[in-house]
Amino acid sequence: MTNxxxxxxxxxxxxxxxxxxxxxxxxxxxxxxAHPEVVVLSADMGASLVPVREAIPDRYFDLGIAETxxxxxxxxxxxxxxxPYVVSMAPFGxxxxxxxxxxxxxxxxxxxxxxxxxxxxxxxxxxxxxxxIEELAVARTITNLTVCAPSDAxxxxxxxxxxxxxxxxxxxxxxxxxxxxxxxAVPTIPPGSIMEVRPGDDAAVxxxxxxxxxxxxxxxxxxxxxxSVRVLDxxxxxxxxxxxxxxxxxTGALLTVEEHHVLGGLGSMVAEVLGRHGVDxxxxxxxxxxxxxxxxxxxxxxxxxxxxPAGVAERFRRLVRG
Amino acid sequence: MTVAAGPxxxxxxxxxxxxxxxxxxxxxxxxxxxxxxxIDQAGLGHYSSTFSCAEVLAVLYxxxxxxxxxxxxxxxxxxxxxxxxxxxxxxxxVLADLGYFPASWLDDYGRLGSPLTDHPDMRKxxxxxxxxxxxxxxxxxxxxxxxxxxxxxxxxxxxxLTGDGELQEGQIWEAAMAASHYRLGNxxxxxxxxxxxxxxxxxxTMNIEPLAIRFEAFGWAVEEIDGNDVGALVRTFDALxxxxxxxxxxxxxxxxxxxGLADMEAAPQAWHLGHMTEEERVAAxxxxxxxxxx
Numbered sequence: 001m002t003n004x005x006x007x008x009x010x011x012x013x014x015x016x017x018x019x020x021x022x023x024x025x026x027x028x029x030x031x032x033x034a035h036p037e038v039v040v041l042s043a044d045m046g047a048s049l050v051p052v053r054e055a056i057p058d059r060y061f062d063l064g065i066a067e068t069x070x071x072x073x074x075x076x077x078x079x080x081x082x083x084p085y086v087v088s089m090a091p092f093g094x095x096x097x098x099x100x101x102x103x104x105x106x107x108x109x110x111x112x113x114x115x116x117x118x119x120x121x122x123x124x125x126x127x128x129x130x131x132x133i134e135e136l137a138v139a140r141t142i143t144n145l146t147v148c149a150p151s152d153a154x155x156x157x158x159x160x161x162x163x164x165x166x167x168x169x170x171x172x173x174x175x176x177x178x179x180x181x182x183x184x185a186v187p188t189i190p191p192g193s194i195m196e197v198r199p200g201d202d203a204a205v206x207x208x209x210x211x212x213x214x215x216x217x218x219x220x221x222x223x224x225x226x227x228s229v230r231v232l233d234x235x236x237x238x239x240x241x242x243x244x245x246x247x248x249x250x251t252g253a254l255l256t257v258e259e260h261h262v263l264g265g266l267g268s269m270v271a272e273v274l275g276r277h278g279v280d281x282x283x284x285x286x287x288x289x290x291x292x293x294x295x296x297x298x299x300x301x302x303x304x305x306x307x308x309p310a311g312v313a314e315r316f317r318r319l320v321r322g
Numbered sequence: 323m324t325v326a327a328g329p330x331x332x333x334x335x336x337x338x339x340x341x342x343x344x345x346x347x348x349x350x351x352x353x354x355x356x357x358x359x360x361i362d363q364a365g366l367g368h369y370s371s372t373f374s375c376a377e378v379l380a381v382l383y384x385x386x387x388x389x390x391x392x393x394x395x396x397x398x399x400x401x402x403x404x405x406x407x408x409x410x411x412x413x414x415x416v417l418a419d420l421g422y423f424p425a426s427w428l429d430d431y432g433r434l435g436s437p438l439t440d441h442p443d444m445r446k447x448x449x450x451x452x453x454x455x456x457x458x459x460x461x462x463x464x465x466x467x468x469x470x471x472x473x474x475x476x477x478x479x480x481x482x483l484t485g486d487g488e489l490q491e492g493q494i495w496e497a498a499m500a501a502s503h504y505r506l507g508n509x510x511x512x513x514x515x516x517x518x519x520x521x522x523x524x525x526x527t528m529n530i531e532p533l534a535i536r537f538e539a540f541g542w543a544v545e546e547i548d549g550n551d552v553g554a555l556v557r558t559f560d561a562l563x564x565x566x567x568x569x570x571x572x573x574x575x576x577x578x579x580x581x582g583l584a585d586m587e588a589a590p591q592a593w594h595l596g597h598m599t600e601e602e603r604v605a606a607x608x609x610x611x612x613x614x615x616x
Binding site (some may be wrong): 006039058059061063064066068069071072073074075077078079080082084099100102103107109183303 | 373397443444445451452453455456459460462463465466467468469470471473474493496498499500503504
């Protein structure tokens, strides 16, 4: 269990921040330096935003443990011409604020960016209150909201940069605990696209967030067994790249992988596209089940729910072997 | 429209315009008459909540706010946020009268496709500084505007009109906390304390008093006035001074729900949301017109 204990480090401790580059804070500081209209709001996430606070003390605002207020405050700043980034913990920054995001940001088309950290099971040790597994299902029903989900540090940078110019609000659902990079360098991710991160012809895995690195690891394991598996990274959930889904279905078998509830997320979206276009393909959805979830250290939870390379590979074998 | 370079005073309505109290009282009653007309046209609306704050709307728009109706997005305009968005029906005739949009828009109020809706939509109507409808949000939006305008070095002020039932929303108190934490002297909350929410007296449904003490405890400078007295409103708004102070201002505006019609004042809840019969409407209009003719 040693490696599992390692996963339990406070990701915001000075030690952890020093060890792993704090890409969100560093990129927000850079964006703020390049764009005087950028302001950063923190819902008690200040410890992870030290680089921002130091770079732009006048444009950094602590809003305390009051996420809903932070979202509406951001709306007021955006109405004055600023581009606010609201940084919060995923379970509270999105689901708790869904109505403020819909009413004050999306219906009004405010250029506010909601950057959530610790999505999925990343705070699973603390209890079911801290699971953040429903945001995609809710967010994608909000008209005018752009939804994206980085799968590693490089795509976090890419998406934070490329969504700066997006008209209207953006949800950036960042994930923690990615054990391998998905991209070799900062990619260019055109808005609304699904990225092919590994070619393959026998079958395809469409994943998002933490799921993408697991899918890549699985594809490597499966290659040794003779499977040529295409891996797609659903960097954007809204707008959603339907053509990429249909092209992936042409391989004959599709598996979706997400650190999210099985209802309403990536798997549901892919199934809807296939159904709407009358595509006949074997499909399976690897996601978190619609039941009371376990509580525990994140790495153990990820393994329990099969969101590891081995878990994805096993689910894939079942799919292709029928 | 094109605004020529040079003195803006030709189009800007400055703060503290000289308007007699009698004229402001008549404006408030005119807002009531227009509210009756528009609700009749739409078939449903919030009479008594609008009537309680008719004087506040009249004094703000015809005396206090620095505005440019010909340039609604002018960065240095004072902002007005209608937290209690269900009384937009009283705001529409004012914005039309000031020239934000043609008065003919009012004739389509309540019809499908009309930009004028029961709650205000900033994307549809010039002069609406922020959309509202979900109670409890606009004070937070006002905090954001307070931070933003201060960053810009603007001396614009933000007025947020909330209902008193609206104060039951928890987000109001998050915003109240943030406003004093950030010492937003450019933010003014006007609480339309008419004592009722949709379900009844706030003292019964959920007590929100004592308002002044509560806002003081949250760090605001508070004044309590008769919000149906245009003279008191003028004096209070005039005394706000420059918006570069370090404390947000709260005006507890004690009002009567349904103010201006005897039957409505007697039974304000019956008119929270409704539609007058023709007989009721004729009588109500006659009562207000009699007062205007005095």
